[in-house]
Amino acid sequence: MNFHLILFLAFGAVCVGGAINLLAQRHPINSALSLIAVMAALAGEYLLLGAEFVAAVQVIVYAGAIMVLFVFVIMLLNAGEEEETKGSRVAVLFGVPGMLIGGVLMAWVVLRQSGTEAVPIGALPGHPADIAQLLFHDFLLPFEVTSILILIAIMGAVVLASKPEPMAGKVH
């Protein structure tokens, strides 16, 4: 058992533990912090695969920027603890069997592939220069189109957030 595998299992355990804790906690801020732990552990897994750039972006964008906004909203609304219910009937009837089927499917796929070799570190593009080559050269058009899509979403959010006041234009 090499050091690499131990680290992989440790990060994986943090990831799964954080995800379960996210569901189990009753206070929204604890759930948000668990999600941050999941994101950070995922960044660790990416780092183990040799994808430094993706790992750094995962921390900056997901664990840093997006989750800060989650925490910010929870703080701003001062969301309190949630009540514990007995669970919905839909979850018992469809959710649990669905989860079991999904688990079995995943296990089946993984076991079918068990004979193949693992991807060695550095075999896939992970260096910032490789990623830049892919984003700004090979896939330039889809990349730029995506950025326009995000821009439209931002503008839509701004338009929705700033409804014109009924008194606007009469005050001055």
Next chain:
Amino acid sequence: MILPPLIFVIASVIKSLIILFVLLTAVAYTVWLERKVVGHMQNRWGPTRVGPFGLLQPAADGLKFLFKEDLTPPHVYKPLFLAAPMIAVIFALTSIAVIPFGNSFTFGPFTVPQFLLFHFEMPFHWGGAVIGPYSIPFQITDVNIGLLMILGVTSMGVYGVALAGWSSNNKYSLLGGLRASAQMVSYEIALGLSLVGVLILSGSFSLRTIVDAQGGHFWGFIPRWNIIPQFVGFFIYLMAAYAETNRIPFDLPEAETELVAGYHTEYSSMKFAMFFMAEYANMITVACLATLLFFGGWHGPLFGPPLLQSLLPLFWFAAKVFCFLFLYIWVRGTLPRFRYDQLMSFGWKFLLPLAIANLVATAIAVAW
């Protein structure tokens, strides 16, 4: 020669301990310097009683923080109230790990006694074997995404302040925490964009490569530092960095006149000291980064005997960082605080468009 694993681990631990010690001492004496300089600016003496020139004041303050009663108010949310100062200080200390302070120093070759040979995975040899010479960089670790790692760590550091404000269950603290998180998220964008100009010029995220690209001179006498082509980027970086570290004139999260002490109102003794340490460690990181990215890092005139020549880069680096820390204090002694709406409109409506314009101009100039 590549270091064998055992020496690598030992060297890393020693480097980490030395850098931690130097960083914490620097934090303590930056506080002393600030009290002294601001005192003189306001026609006072600053600390004078403990030791000559008040030089032992940091030690006295540290002892006081350690022995003060550690109060936890009854209405706080305890787990996060305890975790927040630790989060702040851990992330503040982590980012120093990728900062290079100088080139590298070489040691060896030296003889390994024969009873230690198996540690180095070397064949048995009577009378030991000669290994080396090895060269160790003045840096804990050189990762090729060094700059991104610093940005990531600082973006995680927001949680310390935000959670401290929220878990204190106090409206002043909450407002301080909200202000801090909104301000840091807003200015992070301008900060990141101001650095892209430097990245375009040097073509790497590794801080060591960025510094190496700044060696030499323009026309034989002006140092080839990024400050000259990236003048605008440097000022955007400086202003955004002041906002990121919650310093005057952007210290709205702890504005005494409105918020008592902001996010750390409910904290006392060592927990308060941890926020204090985090703030000053962040200042030092920002000053180191400004030195590395815009002022040529450890480059400077080298002269004298070989030993002096190997130590001078460290001195130049420290001197540049000191100038930035002094500038922080100078600004604190000079400028008043912004209003919150001024802070936000300055960040979004002035700094961000300016940073984008600088980025486009740099990209066009490089592509030309």
